[in-house]
Amino acid sequence: MKILDKLPYIIIAGFAWVVIVSSCANQGMPTGGPRDSVPPVLVETQPEYKALNYGGEEVRLTFNEFIIPDQVSEMLVVSPPLEKRPTVLTKSKTLIIRFNEKLQDSITYSLDFKNSIVDNNEKNPYENLRFSFSTGNSLDTLRVAGKVINSFNLEPVENALVLLHKNLHDSAVYTTPPEYIAKTDEEGMYLFDNLSAGEYHVFALNDLNTDLKYNEGAEEIAFHDTLIIPSAEYHSEVDTMVSGADSMLVAGHVHFLPDPIYLRQFTEKIFDQYVKTTKRDSRYQCTFVFNEPVRDTFDIQLTDTLLHDWYVLEPNQKYDSLTMWIADTALAAQEVIQMELSYFQLDSLNQIFVKKDTVEMQFAEKEDDSRKKRRDRKEEEEEGPPPIPQFTWNTNLSSSGFDLNKDILLTAPQPVRYLDPAAISIYLTDDTLKTPINAKFAIDTTVWRTYRLSFNWEPETSYTIEIDSAACENIYGITSQKLSSKFTTRAKDYYGAINLTLTNVETPVLVQLLENNDKEPILAEKKVTSDKTVVFDYLSPEKYRVKVIYDKNENGKWDTGSFQDKYQPERVAYINEVIKIRSNWDNNLNWDLKPDPTFTKNIRDKELEEQKRKEEEEERLREQEREQNQGQQNDMFRQGGFSPGSM
Known part of the structure; x- marks a missing residue:
């Protein structure tokens, strides 16, 4: 047969071969391969781990893959602390920590990297990496560990600086750098490794200015009540699983003392009084904020005139933020008012004296458009005199679902001159005679301008509260509007209780x-x-x-x-x-x-934990179903007679 006659068979055979090869090569949908979840592996160090008599100027850590050192400079803690921050470099797969000062003689240095070293692919961290060496002929091996928490809410304090001082004078934490430092992790845990023997004071700071010292009043502090003396004890243990006297195995472990030390960090109250902010919020309202309470020490006067009863003062509960209402309307009309604030302060000898600050309280109304002013005047002439202004009560009422254990709260927008409780009545809505119930009226001692009406409310009952017009007048002579509001209480079985x-x-x-x-x-x-x-x-x-x-x-x-x-x-x-x-x-x-x-x-939320468990179980079942479907698809490809073994 001639080549020309064989050509169609050659083409068909070639096409069949392509199909066969494609079927063998594609057994299923291609995947990207398993995700890299393996952290980098430390393969070499210079000097060796726990090396003695090291006199070099840098530490080199070589890994089995490329790493990202971005977080190392921020998270690395060298203890004992260095005066100058070390330089962090990378060369190929090697991390270089270069010291910018001569290291002390006969000292054990510890480098705590925490989780700052991650690989270049998926940023898998090398967790809790610590490296140590000694510049002398021995290695210190003692340890101190513990946890730093917020003293008010017991939450762990992350990145707190923990200090060990051999200088036992009380002033050392203010004036001298510590012998050893450590930083807390996200759980508030800290560890001092490779400590020398001795007595120490232990502190924790948030060290805002990174000077390794306590700046009183500006930083938080925690301290341990007593000295700590690190030590180690070896506890031997006989392996009872081994039988026979000849094969008895004695093992053990080293127990480090003291036991974990829990430090509660707090802000120390230091009396250093000053005015933080002054603001004229409106024509009639000013706010003064102090860094310390000014209870029984605050006074305010006008600098250029003498007036009596010209303001009403409303301090907050801490008495460090004060709202002042200008009661004199003529004074409030002034755009600039000069005032003198007086409060106690300490001098350089810690002696109390009266500090006086002069402040200018300014307020200017926004200018209205002249056309709008003319239009407003024209409307006023057509409509007659404006209505007499009245203020509206703010309440905590809602039309339905009023809680049985709550009081009715009435709040006036400005300070009150007088209020007539007899002008307030509450009655059952269905009562056509409007017979008042005997609700108790009281001034709220925790919230300014607020009044409480308390009663043993009946469940699922509709009440109506009415307040007569002009029942209340504020310090500017403005009276209250009439209030009439209906509310219905909740059902008793809506509630639950805690018996503790x-x-x-x-x-x-x-x-x-x-x-x-x-x-x-x-x-x-x-x-x-x-x-x-x-x-x-x-x-x-x-x-x-x-x-x-x-x-x-x-x-x-x-x-x-x-x-x-x-x-x-x-x-x-x-x-x-x-x-x-x-x-x-x-x-x-x-x-x-x-x-x-x-x-x-x-604090565990068992309901959320159970919900999360169910979601994870459902996701696991879906993953199994996906794997089964994938396997069935692969089997369908193999049913055509082509498999890797048949090629």
Whole structure:
């Protein structure tokens, strides 16, 4: 047969070969391969790990792959601390830490990289890398570890600087650098490794200016009450799994002392009074903010005139922010008012004197468009005189769902000159005679210009509140508008309760019911002085947290600590579980208030954990289904008679 006659068969055979090869090469949909989840591996160091008598100027760490050193400069902690920051370089797969000063003789240095070294592909971190060497002929091996937490909410403090001082004078933390430093991780944990023997004071700072010293009043601090003396003990252990006297195996471990040290960081109250801000918010309202409370020390006068009763002062609860209402309308009309503020201050000898600041409080109305002014005047002439101004009450009422355990709150927008309680009435909406109920009227002592009306409300009942017009007049002579509002209370079975049985109450405590979020606003608080059951009732079906303050000085609030006077902040503790309230259900809980030396806060939301578990289980089943479908597709390709083994 001629070549020309064979050509069609050759083409068909060639096409068939292409099809066969394609079928063998593509058994399924191509994938990108498994994700790189392996961190870099340290393969060589210069000097060797725990080397002695090292006199070099740098440390080299070589890995099995390229790394990214971006976070090393920020996170690396060298202890004992260096005066100059080391230079961080990379060369191929080697990380270079170059010291910019001569190292001390006969000192063990520790380099803590934490999780700052990551690979170049998926940024997998080399976790908790520590490297040490000695410039002398021995290596220090003692350890101190612990945790730094926020003293008020027990949250871990990340990147806190922890200091060890061999200088035991109280002033050392203010004036001299420490012998050793460490930084906390995201869990607040810290570790000093390769310590020399001796006595130490331990501190923790947020070290805002990175000078390794405590700047009183500007930085947070934590301190341990007693000296620490690091030591190590070897504990031998006989392996009881080995039989026979000849084959007895004795093992053991080294136990480092002291046990973990928990440090509670706080802001120390240092009296250094000054005015932070002054502002004239409106023609009638000014705000003064101080860095310290000015209770019983504040006074204000006009500099260019003498007036009496020309202002009303409304300080906040801490008395460090004051709202001043200008009661004299002629004075308020001035665009600029000069005032003299007086308050206590300390001089250079820590002696109290009266500090006086002169401030100019300015306010100018925005200019109206002239055409708009003419139009407004024309409208006024057509419509007659403007209505007499009146203010409107602000209330916490809603048409439905008013809580049984709440009071009605009435708030005036400006300071009140007088209010007639007899002009306020509450009655059952269905009562055509409008017979007033005997609600208790009181001034709210925590919120300015607010009044409370309390009553044992009946569930699922409709009430009406009425306030006569002109029942109240403010300091500018403006009266209140008439108020008539209906509201209906909730059903009793809508609520749940927490019955909390407390034991080991050794000091007065404040038991607080909190919202379930990071800010933890206080919803209710009860003081307890002995073992008892505390009840939080009429709770909406929500999630809550419970906290306790060990109110050692019995002043009804949490108090910070003082390094100057050597006392710690007041203890706090939490129930480490989110409490979910269900309607018509009581949560009965027991709580042992014996102080926890570890200050554990690990509030678990069991409902969210269960939801997450179910989602992970569903995702696992979906993944299995995808793998099965993928396998079935691969089998379909093989059913055509082509497989890698048949090629």
